[in-house]
Amino acid sequence: MQSASPLNDDGSFLSADKLAKSVRLPRHAFWKPAKSKLVMKDICLRLYPGERVGLVGMSGSGKTTLLRSLLAIEEPDAGTILCQRKLVRPSSVAALRWYRKAVQYIPQDPASSLDPAMTVQALVAEPLTRLRVDCDPFERAAKVLEEVGLDRRFLDRRPLELSGGQAQRVAIARALATRPGYLLADEPLSGLDLPIRSQVVDVLRRLCETNGTGLLIVSHDLSVVAKFCQRTLVMDDGEIVEDRPTAELLRDPRHPRTADLINAVRPLPDPGKRRPTVEAGAGHPQ
Numbered sequence: 001m002q003s004a005s006p007l008n009d010d011g012s013f014l015s016a017d018k019l020a021k022s023v024r025l026p027r028h029a030f031w032k033p034a035k036s037k038l039v040m041k042d043i044c045l046r047l048y049p050g051e052r053v054g055l056v057g058m059s060g061s062g063k064t065t066l067l068r069s070l071l072a073i074e075e076p077d078a079g080t081i082l083c084q085r086k087l088v089r090p091s092s093v094a095a096l097r098w099y100r101k102a103v104q105y106i107p108q109d110p111a112s113s114l115d116p117a118m119t120v121q122a123l124v125a126e127p128l129t130r131l132r133v134d135c136d137p138f139e140r141a142a143k144v145l146e147e148v149g150l151d152r153r154f155l156d157r158r159p160l161e162l163s164g165g166q167a168q169r170v171a172i173a174r175a176l177a178t179r180p181g182y183l184l185a186d187e188p189l190s191g192l193d194l195p196i197r198s199q200v201v202d203v204l205r206r207l208c209e210t211n212g213t214g215l216l217i218v219s220h221d222l223s224v225v226a227k228f229c230q231r232t233l234v235m236d237d238g239e240i241v242e243d244r245p246t247a248e249l250l251r252d253p254r255h256p257r258t259a260d261l262i263n264a265v266r267p268l269p270d271p272g273k274r275r276p277t278v279e280a281g282a283g284h285p286q
């Protein structure tokens with residue numbers, strides 16, 4: 001289990017209030033005035049300990065901008081992010097060390113985020129050394145790798161010797177090594193084949209439950225979120241337009257964009273074969 005870390009006053013692990021961000025759009029001609037676009041508008045959210053939350057939306061709705069703000073790698077123009085009652089904003093490596101231990105990131109594409117020259121054990125030990133976590137980094141790395149289902153034979157392998165699913169397990173182990181309170185994951189299953197996806201979902205869910213780790217998972221695919229998120233936030237045009245229990249949201253979408261996302265994952269009719277729908281999965285959360 002997680003060691004008890006102080007929560008925000010409202011009981012959340014991570015909170016955001018009134019986040020806003022605008023970006024400058026490219027000029028079509030040098031004599032035309034520069035225009036800007038609001039990509040986050042009045043975003044408020046609460047992430048509670050141990051919760052699994054989905055963040056979905058169409059391409060360009062602002063999910064990545066919000067995730068990067070929560071990761072303190074992008075500064076919003078306005079608003080506040082709080083974790084452990086402390087303000088979170090981009091800063092020096094030393095000033096953010098406490099936050100990087102508390103909140104870890106799972107990337108979309110592990111193949112490009114893992115240094116090909118490092119062994120699997122060194123890759124998982126690296127954040128422990130960098131963040132000065134009080135443990136034997138190589139022992140902890142071996143233990144976490146075992147937890148994600150990679151035994152000692154993988155310790156000396158390098159990323160190019162791994163399958164996509166194994167590389168994503170290494171990325172998950174790397175994120176879990178500091179024993180964070182929350183994981184923020186950006187489309188962590190999008191590069192994986194379908195059978196491998198469900199294995200990685202199982203590993204993530206089991207580890208989050210065992211360690212009491214919370215998870216915010218960004219996806220444009222509602223079927224991923226339906227499988228294991230208790231709550232789902234829907235983003236549209238820079239705003240959070242729904243924030244409700246996943247099963248309820250799938251049963252009774254209130255915003256047109258939610259309905260669009262549900263329709264987008266309905267399987268194509270397959271003559272002579274009954275296939276499960278998202279709604280069926282959502283009615284029986286696993």
Ligand SMILES: Nc1ncnc2c1ncn2[C@@H]1O[C@H](COP(=O)(O)OP(=O)(O)OP(=O)(O)O)[C@@H](O)[C@H]1O
Pocket residue numbers: 023024025039057058059060061062063064065066220
């Ligand atoms: N630095 C930037 N300059 C200009 N426009 C930007 C910049 N960053 C983001 N945008 C615009 O902001 C909007 C939101 O982008 P964002 O990447 O957050 O969306 P998203 O929901 O993550 O999309 P996707 O699912 O395609 O990754 C988009 O219209 C994007 O083009």
